[in-house]
Amino acid sequence: MRFGIAILPEYRWADAAPRWRRAEDLGFDHAWTYDHLTWSGLQDAPWYGTTPTLTAAALVTSTIRLGTFVTSPNFRHPLTLTRDILALDDVSNGRFVCGIGAGGGIDTTILGGDDLGPGQKVDRLAEFTELLDKLLTTDRVDFEGEYFETRNGRTLPGCVQRPRVPFVMAANGPRSLRLAVRYGAGWVTTGGKVDDLDTWYAAVADLSHRMDDVLAGRPFDRYLSLDSKQYSLTSVAAFEDAVGRAAELGFTDVIAHWPRAEGVYAGTEDTLEQVAAEVIPRYRS
Helix, strand or coil: CEEEEECCCCCCHHHHHHHHHHHHHCCCCEEEECCCCCCHHHCCCCCCCHHHHHHHHHHCCCCCEEEEEEECCCCCCHHHHHHHHHHHHHHCCCCEEEEECCCCHHHHCCCCCCCCCHHHHHHHHHHHHHHHHHHHHCCCEEEECCCCEEEEECCCCCCCCCCCCCEEEECCCHHHHHHHHHHCCEEEECCCCCCCHHHHHHHHHHHHHHHHHHHCCCCCEEEEECCCCCCHHHCHHHHHHHHHHHHHCCCCEEEEECCECCCCCECCHHHHHHHHHHHHHHHHC
16 A cells, blocks of 8 residues: 645645655655645635646655646646646656546636536546647647647657656546546546445445456556545544555555644644554555
């Protein structure tokens, strides 16, 4: 089992930098931040840009992998995103992971326009991912789709990681699961929108079984966001229970959120440090 931590981009860098350094010192394998213009859970809170945050995080760390949790087509174009990815991959010396999903929430319409239906969002995601894959592996890309276009898209010098940075694809439906397997190095899920924790784990189990069917025996990294229904770092026992359930369902990686002082993901850094000292080493051994 590998362990990840998501650090929301809400802190001034003087306060954020110690968190990113501490995530590495505590032994987490990967650290993530949200890629939103704003987030429905914290609309009135400070919020900073994803790319500058991850660039700064790369400069204060040296081993931990860094990723977007997750990038979507809501306000990103594959060509401009390619430039950001190339820079992040270079500055981090090949430690960047691009989480990608269909998109939702406030970002869907914040720049204007109508919200797309579920099927249209998957159509757009497929086109977005196809073009992003081309741009990260090929120079001079001409592409004309329903949602995106490039004309002689120049993408030199290419990624540090070859053939390109890994994609970790968010997926819950049949089409997006197949898309994840086609383009992804891994799959991430937050589970379904349900009323209670046991029902949530049942939904996650069903998704995992469906991914089994798509993979047909192929090895594939599977990431579970632990905090969709209940914050996993409310206690050491809660975290260990969540990790145990994830392992039983075949997940290779789990992601929790850095504890906040209040509100969503409220908890203490003492619990985080205890988990890092006691639980993570046990699952590694």
